Amino acid sequence: MLLVAGAHEAWARDDTPYSFSIPAKPRLSALADFTAATGIQVVRPDAGAIRGISRAVSGRYSAETALREILAGSNLGYHFTGPRTVAIEAPGASVGYGGDVVTLDTISVTGGAQDIGRGGVSEINITRADIERRNATDVKGLFRGEAGVTVGSPLPMSQKVYVHGIEETNLAVSIDGARQNNKVFHHNATTMIDPNLLKAVRIDAGVAPVDSGAGALAGAIAYVTKDARDFLSGDGFGGSLKSIFNFNGHVSTNNLTSYSRQGGFETLGSLTYGKGNEFRAGNGQEVLGTATNFLSGIGKAAYQGIEGQRFAISHEQMRDDAIRPFRANAAQIVDVRPTPLLRPYKLDRQNTVFTYTDDSPEGWWDPKFVLAYTRSKVAVDQYSGATIDTYSYTSEGVTESFNGKLENKFALPIGNIVAGLDFYRDRAEYTDKDYRTAERASNFGAYAQARLRPWERTRLSFGLRGEHQHFEGVNGFRSSDQGLSGNVSGEHDLTSFLTAKAGYSRVWAGIPLSENYAQNPAWNYGAGPKSVTSNNSTAGLVAHYGSFELEGGVFRTQINDARVPLWAPDMALRAFNLQTQGFQAGGTYNWADGFVRVRFIRIDAEIDGKPANSYVGRYLTAPIGDVLTFQAVHTIAPWKLTVGGDVEIVFDNNTLFDPATGIGRLEGYQVLNAFIEHRSFYLPSLKMRGEIRNLFNATYTARGTYGLEFGNGLVRPLYESGRSFLASLRLDF
Structure with missing residues (x-):
């Protein structure tokens, strides 16, 4: 459950959808990304330290829907002090405007998906939900359904990935942030990896x-x-x-x-x-x-x-x-x-x-x-x-x-x-x-x-x-x-x-x-x-x-x-x-x-x-x-x-x-x-x-x-x- 204060009477609710691509990350950092996406300033006069990992928010949602998801599970509340400012409140804090504190069910805006997207203009995100749904056992299955990603060969040990037609050795490939240097033999795969171990994949096609x-x-x-x-x-x-x-x-x-x-x-x-x-x-x-x-x-x-x-x-x-x-x-x-x-x-x-x-x-x-x-x-x-x-x-x-x-x-x-x-x-x-x-x-x-x-x-x-x-x-x-x-x-x-x-x-x-x-x-x-x-x-x-x-x-x-x-x-x-x-x-x-x-x-x-x-x-x-x-x-x-x-x-x-x-x-x-x-x-x-x-x-x-x-x-x-x-x-x- 999430503690949420009623909105300030002087603030007219804005249901304008914004584009979010915030991965599961430290909650304070996610709030910074929220500000970058919406232009809404976040202040925390009574909340103290903001800790924990937020859920991923990926897609187009109203500012309030996205904020609820970021704060879900933190016991923190919020109230809008103006049309472009929101204050984070600690449990039991006085909201200072006469609104009653109410409890709302957490709204999931990702459907269990987790991605590592950064909002790139040519980004392709394979989320945890995608990986589980595709039930893949090799790289070809991992990218199934992605028209812009081609994987040749039925053999996992000789599969090569092409992004917009370019072979993967011309891309910066990393696993958990580690640079890959796997160009050994042209009859073999370049980066053979087990989808069972993966949480998410991010591809920047072209412009990175x-x-x-x-x-x-x-x-x-x-x-x-x-x-x-x-x-x-x-x-x-x-x-x-x-x-x-x-x-x-x-x-x-x-x-x-x-x-x-x-x-x-x-x-x-x-x-x-x-x-x-x-x-x-x-x-x-x-x-x-x-x-x-x-x-x-x-x-x-x-x-x-x-x-x-x-x-x-x-x-x-x-x-x-x-x-x-x-x-x-x-x-x-x-x-x-x-x-x-x-x-x-x-x-x-x-x-x-x-x-x-x-x-x-x-x-x-x-x-x-x-x-x-x-x-x-x-x-x-x-x-x-x-x-x-x-x-x-x-x-x-x-x-x-x-x-x-x-x-x-x-x-x-x-x-x-x-x-x-x-x-x-x-x-x-x-x-x-x-x-x-x-x-x-x-x-x-x-x-x-x-x-x-x-x-x-x-x-x-x-x-x-x-x-x-x-x-x-x-x-x-x-x-x-x-x-x-x-x-x-x-x-x-x-x-x-x-x-x-x-x-x-x-x-x-x-x-x-x-x-x-x-x-x-x-x-x-x-x-x-x-x-x-x-x-x-x-x-x-x-x-x-x-x-x-x-x-x-x-x-x-x-x-x-x-x-x-x-x-x-x-x-x-x-x-x-x-x-x-x-x-x-x-x-x-x-x-x-x-x-x-x-x-x-x-x-x-x-x-x-x-x-x-x-x-x-x-x-x-x-x-x-x-x-x-x-x-x-x-x-x-x-x-x-x-x-x-x-x-x-x-x-x-x-x-x-x-x-x-x-x-x-x-x-x-x-x-x-x-x-x-x-x-x-x-x-x-x-x-x-x-x-x-x-x-x-x-x-x-x-x-x-x-x-x-x-x-x-x-x-x-x-x-x-x-x-x-x-x-x-x-x-x-």
């Missing part, structure tokens, strides 16, 4: 703020894992057991999570194990090399003092070990060199992070310190002939990053400024039978990003970053360079229901390290690689009318001197100019117990002025084209029943089609997924779910998968799973 980290050439992806605080509001302990069984391949995925809070201390442990056979495609054929065998987990410990100082450390690890196609991102690639069809692959990625924050910030003091070590290792067997018994040796690639940042958020009456310093020391090492190579890069940066609401209807964000990088090649070659990055974006409410938004960024990212398996000790760097730069722009309109939301916009990303070396001695400096552009449109209708959402995007990609293919576009882009997605969910509350589904329609793409050879056509496909979920009447902590994926049993290769445009004579791409029935159980205790 400078506090997203170094290397945000085409945006940023921030994965955030779960904390004990996400399950427990106070001292206590608990856990959950979740099991998913996929009858296509008889794949069993099981997760056990436990958590506790006591006297300021917190712990969380989560372990997921997946095991199963190869799946069958829509044509009924078994797709070789698609067996499941992975283990992932995370351990977290934290301590939060009475004054709000919070110290946390976590270690997360993902391992995949199974027989895969010889090139794990394709069923077969025709080669003059004879090779086996299958071979063992071992992938091991780990992420260790220490974080210090102040969860009860005062005034201008709201610090954050992150220190992290990340590591990815890929081991692949090599052969001298076409059969498995011609095994020769095991090659190994290891990437590492030691990185960190120290920043502070300065609260202002009209918003905030985040300023800080960050660094990274990255290494990419390859070990072959006869040689060992490595490239290294170290980088130091300073940045400041402002997020302001200078006028009632206007929200602005702008930032500047300066960096210095030192690069070292495989043969002792060294070079240094420095550059500036900047961005500016904003939203303006043209009317009470129509908002215009736009943004632009220019990014300097230094020299990217080569993938490990492409490194050659005989490389000639000549005058040295060029630093990579990019330009991003976006513009659009968002309309709100009651429960409807419509949006549309255009985007463009240009990346210059994008380095993608090959093994040949003269290919260390191989680089391209890349451009993706397109438009997107969508709409959402929400009601009390569900929603319907539709998204459409068109993505055109060019490399050096020519349509991009997945070979030249390795680590850059892939041919995507037109994608349309639908999502619908409805809950029948009296029955504790939720039903829903999603549809992905991908259209034919003939951009690469060559009439002379008949090769290059990308065929479209349609995929329907549906689920039904029930929470037990007799055991409310038990949730049961039945699901069907690819209902129409389509035989298809997903966009973003390597080689689908080359024809079976050169590349046999991996088919996606055919019709699949899944059964899930989750028990909370």
